[in-house]
Amino acid sequence: MGRKNYTSEIYNLPDASDVILCGWVQEIRKLGNIAFLILRDREGVAQITVMKNSIGNEKFREITGLNRESVICVKGKINKNTQSKLGAEVIPDNVEILSVAETPLPMGVIDRVSVDLETRLDVRFMDLRRPEILSVFKIESNIGKSIRRKLEDEGFIEIHTPKIIATATEGGTELFRLKYFEKDAYLVQSPQLYKQIMMSAGFERVYEIAPAFRAEEHNTSRHLNEFVSVDIEMSFADEEDVMNLLENVVFYSLKYVKENNINDLKTLNLDIEIPELPFPRLKYDDLLNYVNSQGINMKFGEDFSSEALNVIGKKYTGFYFITRWPMETRAFYVMPYDDDPKYGKAFDLMFGEREITSGAQRNHIYSSLKENMVKKGLNPENFRFYLDAFRYGMPPHAGWAIGLERLTMILTDSKNIREVTLFPRDRKRIEP
Ligand code: AMO
Numbered sequence: 001m002g003r004k005n006y007t008s009e010i011y012n013l014p015d016a017s018d019v020i021l022c023g024w025v026q027e028i029r030k031l032g033n034i035a036f037l038i039l040r041d042r043e044g045v046a047q048i049t050v051m052k053n054s055i056g057n058e059k060f061r062e063i064t065g066l067n068r069e070s071v072i073c074v075k076g077k078i079n080k081n082t083q084s085k086l087g088a089e090v091i092p093d094n095v096e097i098l099s100v101a102e103t104p105l106p107m108g109v110i111d112r113v114s115v116d117l118e119t120r121l122d123v124r125f126m127d128l129r130r131p132e133i134l135s136v137f138k139i140e141s142n143i144g145k146s147i148r149r150k151l152e153d154e155g156f157i158e159i160h161t162p163k164i165i166a167t168a169t170e171g172g173t174e175l176f177r178l179k180y181f182e183k184d185a186y187l188v189q190s191p192q193l194y195k196q197i198m199m200s201a202g203f204e205r206v207y208e209i210a211p212a213f214r215a216e217e218h219n220t221s222r223h224l225n226e227f228v229s230v231d232i233e234m235s236f237a238d239e240e241d242v243m244n245l246l247e248n249v250v251f252y253s254l255k256y257v258k259e260n261n262i263n264d265l266k267t268l269n270l271d272i273e274i275p276e277l278p279f280p281r282l283k284y285d286d287l288l289n290y291v292n293s294q295g296i297n298m299k300f301g302e303d304f305s306s307e308a309l310n311v312i313g314k315k316y317t318g319f320y321f322i323t324r325w326p327m328e329t330r331a332f333y334v335m336p337y338d339d340d341p342k343y344g345k346a347f348d349l350m351f352g353e354r355e356i357t358s359g360a361q362r363n364h365i366y367s368s369l370k371e372n373m374v375k376k377g378l379n380p381e382n383f384r385f386y387l388d389a390f391r392y393g394m395p396p397h398a399g400w401a402i403g404l405e406r407l408t409m410i411l412t413d414s415k416n417i418r419e420v421t422l423f424p425r426d427r428k429r430i431e432p
Contacts, residue, residue, distance in 0.1 A: 003041075006043035007039060007040070007043055008043035010088045010090060019077070020074070022041065022071070023040050024040045024109075025067075026038040027068065033052040034050065035052075037049075046090055047090070048090050050063055068101065069105055070099060070100045074092045074094070075096075076093050105126065109126065109129045110130070117416065117419075121423075122432070125432070128422070135265075136264075136408070138264050140408040142257050142260055143407060143411060144230075147230055147402070151207045154245065157203055158207055158208065158209075161195065164178070164185050165185065174216050189213060190231070191208050191229070196397065199397040200389035200390065205232070210231075211227065211229070212227055213226050214227070221415060221418075222409075223417065224425055225426055227417075230402040230403075234399055235395040236396060238361045239323075239345040242361075243323075247349075249402075250319065250402075250407070253407070254411065255274055268413070272411060275318050281347075284323065284325045285324065288300060290312065290315070291311050296311055301328045309354075317352050321349055322350060324344075327344045327372075330360065332369070332372045332378060333360070334360040334363065335360065335361040335362055336368075346358070349400075354406065355406070356410065357402045359399055364390060364394045364395065366390040370387060405420045
């Protein structure tokens with residue numbers, strides 16, 4: 001017996017329709033010769049009303065003796081004239097038991113007792129059965145889908161760049177080292193260098209949605225050691241062009257989820273507010289002055305601390321860009337402003353105190369890019385494969401990377417990044 005229907009369908013199909021539902025036994029209540037079984041699948045729950053005299057004595061005993069979370073398939077007919085507050089039930093002709101759950105369960109699925117996050121992550125397969133957790137991942141799925149759609153519409157080509165690399169991209173401290181036969185290699189921190197090389201290759205607009213690895217020591221509610229980076233790179237474009245694209249991508253994604261995850265948002269008790277475009281552009285210097293005026297001691301050339309972002313986030317609660325960063329705060333590949341090379345054409349997209357995206361127009365001039373590398377203490381020799389791509393015709397280009405989990409946190413109002421990661425990798429956890 002294979003699945004034909006999801007539970008959600010029985011509320012729309014006509015009375016007496018034949019259905020086959022498959023899923024997990026969430027609950028069984030026996031009242032004499034009748035049993036009420038709540039079957040849960042991906043799309044919701046259905047009441048299966050089992051009558052002893054129609055299903056037979058032995059089957060009735062088997063079904064009512066089932067442990068919670070066992071897996072079954074039910075073949076039967078929809079009954080809409082039901083006492084059930086769900087509005088429809090299924091009267092089974094046949095119930096097939098496919099997997100019997102052991103007891104006790106490592107954690108409850110619908111119990112209202114709160115279980116701490118670490119325990120939930122230890123038994124993530126159970127935790128993920130909870131409808132509100134599933135909703136988070138259905139939303140994450142649609143965020144990815146909507147970004148893909150928008151980028152495809154805008155003429156971006158999906159690419160796949162290597163995750164095993166020989167040199168650091170975002171600086172050397174956050175690298176996971178691994179043995180690559182007789183050489184040392186690293187897990188990639190960002191597809192940065194490769195997506196830029198693709199501009200030299202003439203692909204013009206590329207995107208990649210793939211894991212990135214950072215050996216950050218700090219264990220925070222916003223950092224993972226493996227996260228999903230949504231990267232784009234675009235030729236003949238400056239930082240303004242890619243900021244426009246970014247805000248349109250985010251806008252489209254918010255609308256897409258609002259329209260396509262209605263039930264999930266209801267489950268999570270959330271509403272998505274669609275922001276107005278364009279998002280405010282705030283200069284680094286202005287925000288620096290602002291945080292200093294609020295009693296935070298921050299010097300030019302420093303990055304915003306979490307206290308500083310906290311102060312800014314109280315004033316700017318929605319989406320906004322921080323633009324015109326000092327070159328010393330940014331990576332070597334950022335293009336400096338012509339009129340004032342102290343500053344780079346880099347930006348971050350923020351939501352309140354949280355950073356979601358970094359991006360920039362890149363330095364496509366071979367000599368000044370190389371100079372900048374040296375200034376940052378990097379050895380251009382180690383980046384030969386990258387730098388060569390700038391020597392034989394490299395168009396001006398710009399790009400950005402969204403942290404998929406960071407964006408999902410905002411749409412699902414999650415306080416911890418682990419909530420929006422199926423199997424998080426953090427300072428302590430590499431299992432499950
Ligand atoms: P950056 O290092 O700012 O920029 O990363 C881009 C975005 O990725 C997310 N992010 C993370 N998410 C979870 N855990 C982490 N440890 C983590 N680190 C980063 C954030 C961040 O905004 N090459 C540039 C992008 C570019 O210029 O195109 C880069 O990697 O949301």
